[in-house]
Amino acid sequence: MLAVYKRELRAYFSSATGFVFMGFFLLIAGFFFARINLFRASPNYNAVLGEITFIFLIVVPILTMRLMSEEVRQKTDQLLLTSPLKLSDIVLGKYFAAVTVFLMTLAVTCLYPIILSFFGKLAVWEIVGGYIGFFLLGSSFISIGLFISSLTDNQVIAAVATFTALILIWVLDSLIQALPTSQASGIVFAAILVAAAALFVYYTTRNIYVSVGVAVVGVAIFVAIYLFVGSGFFEGFIGRAFKWFSLLDRYSDFRLGLLSLSPIVYYITFSSAFLFLTVRTLEKKRWS
Amino acid sequence: MIEVKNLTKRYGQHVAVDSVSFTVNEGEILGFLGPNGAGKSTTMNIITGYISATEGTVKINGIDILEQPEEAKKHIGYLPEFPPLYMDMTVQEYLDFVFAIKKVDPKLKKKQMDNILDVVKIGDVRGRLIKNLSKGYKQRVGLAQALVGAPSVLILDEPTVGLDPKQIIEIRSLIKELGKKHTIILSSHILPEVSAVCERVIIINKGKLVASDTPENLSKRLGETSKMTLRVAAPEKQVIKVIKEIPGVKYVEAQGVYEPDTIDVLVEAEEDIDIRRSLFHALSRAQYPILQMKSMDMTLEDIFLQVITEEKEVS
Structure with missing residues (x-):
């Protein structure tokens, strides 16, 4: 894993990618820092971190677009996949390299609170909490980008698709309000979920019995919920299901400087899920 | 030693490789011959564990590539059709990277590195970026990569494609030299190459094995008219x-x-x-x-x- 990590990190800085990412990030961050903290003489640094989360939309695709797709295009994936490396080593090495570039950039932005500290007393732990949240949010977006990059051998497609996926996550909260909340819609949505899961299993395993089994188990779970938890569960079910994917919603605590365990666990789980999907995608390519 | 049994690869309805079986003995150079699109590269990709077979087994020195991939891959050096080179690295950096991912004992690295640079004659370009190298040198760096870790089995997919005649002769004699210590499969659609280098030839067409013998026997057997x-x-x-x-x-x-x-x-x-x-x-x-x-x-x-x-x- 270490070898892939080192190579990937070097690749970021032997091409323009790493510098473009850092430069663009720091430009926007600096602008907002000046506008919010310096011009208004405000000590609220977390407001800057909260404002600049939109940078992820633009910079994460830059960071992740080439990770897997370039390997396939250059055919260097043949080297990696025929070496005695585990797939998870390859994926983790690449993920951590991207996260490291992001972390290095964040380290530079630490200058801003230090500048602020010359002018008064800062709520240090609040800022640390804000940084942790900001870092975890960014890392989750990077895992999405890495996954999308493993789906195509074209960097541009990877970048555009990642950008689109991030935008969707961005507008998720406003979308949720427009979703139907009735009980019937909830039940229909549950049925769609079960069908999608069964289809997914069928297309990955090509085994009709397993997929029927998944469908039966899924239906059983929802019937059990209906009988024992009550029909109220399905009211607003769609909204709650989508809200689970709302990465930004969970960032709001950090923004206030609150450090709670559940969003941290959520972000780490979210990244792990996408890393796992990336490994599965690579695995599947060899079998098809 | 390489044992391939009933290897089949299907892409949907299309059968790329159709129950191919053969064995390559220790220290043998096997020529793998066939027209373009016959399934040569697919077979080689399966042997090296890059893609999986639909049916059949591949054993490298008795180790199944599917069951113990990490162990089996340590015994294989693979030069694919397009050498898998990172254009943004120097030759030295690239080889260091390959040494690391092939998990070569660091104590052996220095000696092996010198040996490889010497054998494929790329010592003079080790500090140069791979993207600035000529096609012939890229091919040699690809070959160097396959030699890292002193694998007992070498799989070379069209190793002389795109080289000039002088380089072709050099690479051929290099392969012959390597054949003394390694078990080699060499694919090609250039026939003189195969008859010059290989001890045994298998011919594959439309995914099927159609002939398997020494080049001389093939000439004799089929050249009777x-x-x-x-x-x-x-x-x-x-x-x-x-x-x-x-x-x-x-x-x-x-x-x-x-x-x-x-x-x-x-x-x-x-x-x-x-x-x-x-x-x-x-x-x-x-x-x-x-x-x-x-x-x-x-x-x-x-x-x-x-x-x-x-x-x-x-x-």
Whole structure:
């Protein structure tokens, strides 16, 4: 894993990618820092971190677009996949390299609170909490980008698709309000979920019995919920299901400087899920 | 040692490799021959564990590539059709990286590195970026990469493609040299290459194994129809008429005039009949002097064409 990590990190800085990412990030961050903290003489640094989360939309695709797709295009994936490396080593090495570039950039932005500290007393732990949240949010977006990059051998497609996926996550909260909340819609949505899961299993395993089994188990779970938890569960079910994917919603605590365990666990789980999907995608390519 | 059993690869309805079986013994150089799109690269990709087979097994030194991939891959050095090079690295950085991912004992690295740089002769470009190297040097760096970790099995997919004639000769002699210590599979659609380097040849066409033997045996086995060309100092019509009357002659054809007042003819005899003597006597009786007589050996090219058009499967 270490070898892939080192190579990937070097690749970021032997091409323009790493510098473009850092430069663009720091430009926007600096602008907002000046506008919010310096011009208004405000000590609220977390407001800057909260404002600049939109940078992820633009910079994460830059960071992740080439990770897997370039390997396939250059055919260097043949080297990696025929070496005695585990797939998870390859994926983790690449993920951590991207996260490291992001972390290095964040380290530079630490200058801003230090500048602020010359002018008064800062709520240090609040800022640390804000940084942790900001870092975890960014890392989750990077895992999405890495996954999308493993789906195509074209960097541009990877970048555009990642950008689109991030935008969707961005507008998720406003979308949720427009979703139907009735009980019937909830039940229909549950049925769609079960069908999608069964289809997914069928297309990955090509085994009709397993997929029927998944469908039966899924239906059983929802019937059990209906009988024992009550029909109220399905009211607003769609909204709650989508809200689970709302990465930004969970960032709001950090923004206030609150450090709670559940969003941290959520972000780490979210990244792990996408890393796992990336490994599965690579695995599947060899079998098809 | 490489054991391939009933290897099949299907892409939906399309069968890329159709139950191919063969064994390559320790220290043997096997030529893997076939037209473009015959399934050579697919087979090699399966042997090296890059893609999986739909059916069948591959064992490298007795280790199954599917069951213990990490262990089996340590024994393989693979040069794919397009050398897998990172263009943004120098040769040295690249080889360091390959040493790391192949998990070579750091104590052995220095010695092996020097050895590899020496064998493939890239010591003078080790500090240069790979993207600035010529095609020939890139191919050599690809070969160097395959040698990292001193694998006992080498899989080389068209190693001389895109090289100039001098480099081709160099790479060929290099492969021959490597064949003394390694078990090698070498794919190619260039036939002289295979007959120059390999001890055994398998021919694959449309995913099926169609022949497997030494290059000499293949020539012998398939080259039995005796064809020869003659140059006779006489008019075309008479010569053909005389030759046609000789018993055992299957086919005569005029080939044109290459020397004034002579004619070149191609004569094909029935199988197992030597017609050279009767040819000589018949033409001398007619007072048509034979200036040249040359039997036409089947080259690997002819065999190859014959085998893939016959579509006969060897069991």
